[in-house]
Amino acid sequence: MQNSTTQESTPEAQDVLQNRYQEALGQRRTTDFFAEMDAFFDWMLTSGLTPKARNPTGYERSTATNNLQRLGRTLPQLWKKHGRYTLAITNDLADWYVKQLEDDNITKDNGDPYADSTKRKHACALYAYKRWRTDQRGGEAWQPHTLFDHEPSQKPMADPIKLAERKQLREAVLEYETVTQYNNCTPEERDRIRALLAQRLGKPKSDVTKGDWEDVNRCWKYPSLFHVTLDTALRPIEVKRAKVGWVNLEENRLEIPKNESAKNDAYWETPFRSRTGGSLNRWLKQRAADPAYDNTDALWLTREGNPFSSGPLGNRLRSLMEAAGIAIAERDISWYSLRHSLATHMATITNNIEEIRLQLRHKCIESTLRYIHPPDETVRDHLAQL
Template identity: 35%
Template sequence: MLETNHQDKKQAETSDEIRFVPESIRNDLSYRQLNELESHYQEYWTWLQQTGKIPQRKVGFAPGSVSDQFHRTTQFHRWVWARTETISRRITHAHADAYEKALAQDRIQTKNEKPYAEGSKRKLQQAVVNYFRFKSNRTGEEPWTPSLTFTQSEYDQADYFNLKERDRLYEAALTYDDVGKYDNLSPETRDRYKAYFAQKLGKPKAEVTPDDFERSRTSWKIPSLVSVALDLGARPAFISRCSKLWYKPETGVFQIPKDESPKNDACWEPGLSTRSVQATNKWLRQRDAMPKYDGIETLWLNREANPYRSDSLNYLLDQLLEEAGINQSNRKITWMSIRRSTGTYLTHFRSLAYAKEQLRHKSRQSTLRYVEIPVEARQNALDQLSEHSVAKLGDTQVNSIDDKSVSSSEVRYDD
């Protein structure tokens, strides 16, 4: 049942074979305890991959989602262990009830000591549900049923970018970190930017060279990343996993294999704009000459040579918003604002079905949650309304205001 035993405790060995047990607790376990917990977690990981999403149909989560589900589960376990002062697999429904109550009361917070958003609480709660489903499958014990509902999702929290803001966001990506040619800068300006690049590149200021300035101002990484995100409405998980092998420059698409696609059910082939194809082609040529990408398939890495994640993408977005001068007051702007914007405008300019396919949704209802009537469309409708006389509004004739009679012109309802 794996509980810490302080008698004759032997410090666990943390070899390469230990992949799933969080490092923060490894030293608190004996060798055998560590290996037992590792086996348990490995079994859970496999269950998530093969069965966890829809157990009845034996449908597993996509690779990126497996990792997210697993880490949310271990977060729940660490919370229980911290309060019981015992590292044990004896985790009960009472622990789960206390955990969701603590989430609801904001007693569980992010690393930045801020309350979780409702959508994040729902995901943490669902990870607990999944873990008890796994235990039920293995031991026959009852699954856990939540008593609270966290309904708000990421797309509800984030406001969308309008058309002008989408253009400005990409323009900001083009000017990002372009401080000008080294030879054209004054000594004072060079010194100031050397300090900036030293911090960004993680090297002493004295080692910052003119080549660092030039690489920064000519890099196509950020324009490629931002343009692709705007085209696909890409979630952070897609940016994190995106492989250069998926990109097909000759056809201007990504071809994502079934086992890597968001729904893990079929190959996905989203199209790209000409702008994205051109920017990504330029980035790939630069990328091939960069040693930190040797042997790495991930298309975009951050400055620490790690895949981008939600926090690093939101940090990048904050910098781009400042560069673009996009107003954030009284708005909830996150990386998911890009996805909501893409869904809104694809639906407006093409169709709901088109947006559904590009965003990789299974149902139109999912896409509808991302969609708003764009502000430009509302303004245009009001302009048309104000320009028409009282006697004529579109194709509908007002025959007699006094009699309040209206012609029987055809009324068309949107699907």
């Protein structure tokens, strides 16, 4: 990726677009057009992928060039629809263009429809341009309703957790895997719970003490794990790699080094709420006194002393949902459900897709859009207005 560029190394837009607009636009509008296309091209090279990052990164030069060429074919169609030359492409106009692609009203020169892969490239070029307008020209943020991404995902799709369910989980995890207070149990209940704790703690039933009973009810491992993931949408690999050194309680955020990030692609600072910081603080104090963590800097380990993986994490989430009285039948619930949930519900609160991208730790905004699903309650509200 390109992180910097010079006037000498940056081709002017007319080198890419082959100055074919002057006859249609006239001299002054052509001059304005290419000046803006030069600025757009430079932005793509220097910071187009992560414009708000501390160390922004840009597109590969070949990708930036292809985006510019495709935009050069798109803009005249938008001008025709709009009725005149403009570089302030409205969201309605951008939506119209994507819908024309979707309905095969924009085709190859011979009339054949574009393949979805080609439609995606054209939509992404327009999306990059709209992001530049938002970042550099005060334009309105735009989220295309599709980027024609029909390729199989490397990760299984997951149903997002609903907004009300997120609040239920945040509260329910405070009681998750706790047991009835020792002094409040009948002898029969005490014997049954002692057997449960023996299995959970990996020790003989006769060795389970009242102190073990109290430790289980005080433990903040699962509250901290779920509270952090509800706020930061941790991937399974990030839970597995999470270290004590990632936690900055003064700033209430995770600080993930580049070489420990999910794709080893960037240093990330991901904020969480102060309530989550409280859960983490309590867990860190308990963790420091737990012999199971004496020889590791892992933030969380399974009951068996192993790093968490996708399967056990999904099992924990489904178990917690059932404990909270949340129906999971006919739903594809995995640990990624929490990640999809954060993106989906943040999108209903903020139109700033850049904020969501940073919170999910995506290098590319196009990746973030795949995690946003219109929630049922929002769709119903909109239907009620029709």
